[in-house]
Amino acid sequence: MESITKYNNLSLAEKKATGEITEFLKFAMSGEIKEDEIEIIYPPESRMGDYSVPCFKLSSALKMPPAKVSSNLSARVKNFEYFSKVQAAGPYLNFYVNEKFIAEVLKEISRRKAKYGLAKKEKEKIMVEYASLNTHKEFHIGHLRNVCLGSSIVNILKFQGKSVIPAYYINDFAWHVGQTIWGYLKFGFKEEPAENKGKFLGQLYARSAKMVAENDQYKEEAKSVMKKLQQGDKEITKLWKKTRQWSINEFEEIFKELGAEFKARFFESQFFHTGIEMVQNLKIRGILKESQGAVIADLQNYDLGVLVFLRQDGTTLYPVSDIPLAFSKFKKYKIDKSLYIVDVRQSFYFKQLFKILELIGLNNPLQHIDYEFVTLPEGAMASRLGRVVLMQDLKDEVYKRALEETKKRHSDWKEKKLQMTAKKITLAAIKFGMLKSGKEKVIVFDVNQSLEFTGFTGPYLQYVGARINSIIKKSKFQNSNIKQNQKHKIQRKNLFDTHEEKSIIKLLAAFPQVMESAAKNYEPALVSQYLYNLASSFSTFYEKVSVLKAEPDLKRARLFLIRQVRTVMENGLKVLGIEMLDEM
Known part of the structure; x- marks a missing residue:
């Protein structure tokens, strides 16, 4: 049973209702608590009421059994503004909302529309770093989860009133780059590819990495290329800049397509020389030391092992650039907190990195938001082995199926409309597939399952929104009639008397808390699950409750209700980066 008192962002109706419960208890307890x-909680079952007060703490103050406290309090109940009934049930005091509560929930959604659930603005400034991609590698579905997760977390934090700076950090100066450029030179490419340059580089990297791993001579040659790049060799640098830009251009196109926006862009190469200087300074300070020809941070006293900064051959590793980057974020952007969204396999590294930054003197809040990786049914992906599902290939396959399905349903639509709708369905299927599972869960990505148009999927949520639109269009009531109903009719008794209607309204009232919880936990899956629950509740409601054939006042009220369902679904889908459809 979840406590409602832990939330700050409540709907207006819930603030008033829970406030009324609090004032009643304070009065009834004569100031003894x-x-x-x-504590006010949500009961696990609707028959137990809409809100419940556990009387265990109250019993301590009154020195009587909880069940006796509950019984005594229920006997003191008079008239409530937002509750039709208050009932003792053992050690719990259960409250049942009335028509006024229902009306205020629906009125608030209708009034605030896209702002329903939006929290007040806060001064805290947060940088969210995600999309930490590698140039010279292809964009696969593992990267897709990161970008969908990061973009959604940014949207959720903004919805909660945070000032957010979304940023990406591209690894463009590491060992994989040296191997790719070595391969480019080794294979003697004379002309650059006319298209699909990112895919060309990814395949080149996979081929080069395999050869380097199997041949010591090739490995030494690749190391020599990497060292020349770090030392600024003109020819190597020229080739690096050209191929690097191929990757960046492709990334930017994908970010645009996925709706991922960035206010700050960082590159590993920007911080390389500053990082080398910092390594020397940290050696003097005793934070780093030489060990068997390498430069390391010995963190064993903190149970964090050893972190290598420079290899024996002098080539660098990630912390050389990550440390100056961390300082730069706070200095340049004046942020209060820095979040890193990187998969769980890097968790130990971030513990090491944060400890080093602490020892150096950076005491600002840093947090690694980890998530499990995406794997295939046959095993984990590895770009160095060339065993990946590319985002572009996945998108093409989903789009093909979406277009076929849309043509079946709407043979009368023009081609442009069919293609536009199929594209929106495609993005919904892909994004929701990456966001419906909690961060702690591995996604075993099954292409066939991702293409389903029913059940716990993005297209299903789009379908429910489109279905609500269709119902409203079929009704003979104009929008103005429905809005007039808002002012005069929806508070009438017995309008929303069915279990199905009440279930929907309770979900609508809870939307602000869901968004708050999603922000606190950096967990878009909470929004995904909520939207699916709301969509499923609507579907059950429409199957069991008459809307278009109901008597006039009831029809108006139910049309008004489902309009608010669509508004909340649209608000929730927006933070997930998914567009609602008018027709489907």
């Missing part, structure tokens, strides 16, 4: 000692 403090407000922060009052």
Whole structure:
């Protein structure tokens, strides 16, 4: 049973209702309990009420059994503004909302529309770093999860009133780059590819990495190329800049397509020389030391092992650039907190990195938001082996199926409309597939399952929104009639009396708390699950409750209700980066 008192962002109706419960308890207890000692929870079943007060803490203050406290309090109940009934049930006091509560929930959604659930603006400035991609590698579905997750977390934090600076950090100066450029030179490419340059580089990297791993001579040659790049060799640098830009151009196109926006862009190469200087300074300070020809940070006293900065051959590793980057973020952008969205396999590295930054003197809040990786049914992906599902290939396959399905349903639509709708369905299927599972869960990505148009999928949520539109269009009531109903009719008794209607309204009232919880936990899956629950509740409602054939006042009220369902679904889908459809 979840406590509602832990939330700050409540709908207006819930603020008033829970406030009324609090004031009643304070009065009934004659000031013998403090407000922060009052707990209000959501009961696990609707028959137990809409809100419930556990009386265990109250029993301590009154020195009587919880069930007796509950019984005594229920006997003192008079008239409530937002509750039709208050009932003792063992050690719990259960509250049942009335028509006024229902009306205020729906009115607030209708009034605030896209702003329903939006929290007040806060001063805290947060940088969210995600899309930490590697140039000279292809964009696969593992990267897709990162970008979908990061973009959605940015949207959720903004919805919660945070000032957010979305940033990416591209690894463009590491060992994989040296191997790719070595391969480019080794194979003697004379002309650059006319198209699909990112795919060309990814395949080249996979081929080169395999050869380097199997041949010591090739490995030494690749190391020599990497060292020349780090030392600024003109020819190597020229080739690096050209191929690097191929990757960046492709990344930017994908970010645009996925709706991922960035206010700050960082590259590993920007911080390389500053990082080398910092390594020397940290050696003097005793934070780093030489060990068997390498430069390391010995963190064993903190149970964090050893972190290598420079290899024996002098080539660098990630912390050389990551440390000056961390300082730069706070200095340049004046942020209060820095978040890193990187997969769980890097968790130990970030513990090491944060400890080093602490020892150096950076005491600003840093947090690694980890998530599990994406794997194939046959095993984990590895770009160095060339065993990946590319985002572009996945998108093409989903789009093909979406277009076929849309043509079946709408043979009368023009081609442009068919293609536009199929594209929106495609993005919904892909994004929701990456966001419906909690961060702690590995996604075993099955292409066939991702293409399903029913169940726990993005297209299903789009379908429900389109279905609501269709119902409203079929009704003979104009929008103005429905809005007039808002002012005069929806508070009438017995309008929303079915279990299905009440279930929907309770979900609508809870939307602000869902968004708050998603922000606190950096977890878009909470929004995904909520939207699916709301869509499923609507579907059940429409199957069991008459809308278009109901008597006039009831028809107006139910049309008004489903309009608010669509508004909330649209708000929730927007933070997931998914567009609602008018027709489907």
